[in-house]
Amino acid sequence: MATRRDRVRAATVREISETARRILIEQGPDAVTLRAIAREMGMTAPALYRYFGSHGELLRHLIGEIFTELTAELMGAAKAVPPDDMSAKFHAVARQFRRWALAHPREYGLLFGVPVRGAGHRGETDFAQECARRFGWTFMSLFLDLWQKRPFPVPADEDIPAHLRDQLARYRTDIGVSLPLGVVLQFLKCWIRLQGGVSLEVFGHLEFALDDPEPMFELMLAELGEILHLPYVPPSGS
Amino acid sequence: MATRRDRVRAATVREISETARRILIEQGPDAVTLRAIAREMGMTAPALYRYFGSHGELLRHLIGEIFTELTAELMGAAKAVPPDDMSAKFHAVARQFRRWALAHPREYGLLFGVPVRGAGHRGETDFAQECARRFGWTFMSLFLDLWQKRPFPVPADEDIPAHLRDQLARYRTDIGVSLPLGVVLQFLKCWIRLQGGVSLEVFGHLEFALDDPEPMFELMLAELGEILHLPYVPPSGS
DNA sequence: CACGATCGTGAATGCCGTTAACTGCTAACG
């Protein structure tokens, strides 16, 4: 059962997260220091150690929450569309991913940038890792749904290089779905192009050539649509 | 003319770079501090201010040098192949880019990760920016060469969305080449897929599914080859 | 030789994460 103390504690943890998040947004990742968070909350830095074992642990908690928020955001976009219009759903989710990334570049950097910051953890089951896994699975389940309702051509198992086939099979087992390996392959190819392209844009690595990469992104969506046999759906807004 | 003092100074600058580079490789970007560099050189941190205006400036200098090295590395790969075999050249350069990235993940992170580190600079002409520009142009010139020697189908200007077409035209003017906009478009599409995919791999964002993304990379090369009408060339090593 | 530029030092400032000792408060128990 949850005592009053527990509830107070949970509220404080939430306040710490929100404060950290606000500082992240307003001043960037390097400004998310224990002292800054505590200062904003009218406390001193060592007090935060009552709630998190270290600065890195706090960051990882924050990353987990942001993953969860992004997941919800994408599921929301998927639900805001006629439930059987898989093409509209695919385009809506992909565009929402990009829109969220552009609207939350600092958060996106924390989630999908180089992981070398204090958030690196390999062994134990991490809260952030768990949320990331759920995020990945959300995307995968959209794909699963798509494949089931509107099958698209995928390479046969024999046409996939053996080394890759083994890895796909292992991944398929990991996530516990029953799908042709070709579907898993196409999923990964699409995800790599989507996340790769969005990362380049958010991190500013397309600025050398493009002021506004949106039409480029739409072109990519059209190409992914061809792979998935989905008709292109122009963006709704604007 | 270069006095002896100038030469000594240049040698010190080089030693600082090399020390910083070594620390970057061995201990990661967060360990590249002025104190650490100075310590390794048997000096104290403030002395480094004689050579660089700030920690960020030193980092940007380092980034520039790494860009230059990567550029040379790619040009080397291009030259190590029969000069008229454009398909082999394309595959060699793309594979060398990935190989270099995997062999130098810390450096790659500095060059192509989220730029929010002390290296951010927008206004003045930065040494690092200059080197990055040269790097981009090297890649572009390979493409130019490819297009001239072995034209591939590209979309007509009228088939490119107007907004994108304008940006491509501006970029074409920037780099001062005379090419159909469709070639510029295909160049960017290929570059985005190449860098996007390699970034995901180097930053560990494919580990959720793949132990060894190499076959996935080769698949991407094959697809780029289709776009560019280049026959697939299997990797030479192994 | 003497002068001035250049290169390096040590001390100091104000950040940072983290630890340790200490002080209240408060909830639970006899």
Add this chain to the structure above:
DNA sequence: CGTTAGCAGTTAACGGCATTCACGATCGTG
């Protein structure tokens, strides 16, 4: 109700960080 254990916060301190400043040494040039 009084006592007590644990929780949440404090201050002080350590070592490390970038950066600034005043100072001294050194060296090439006039």
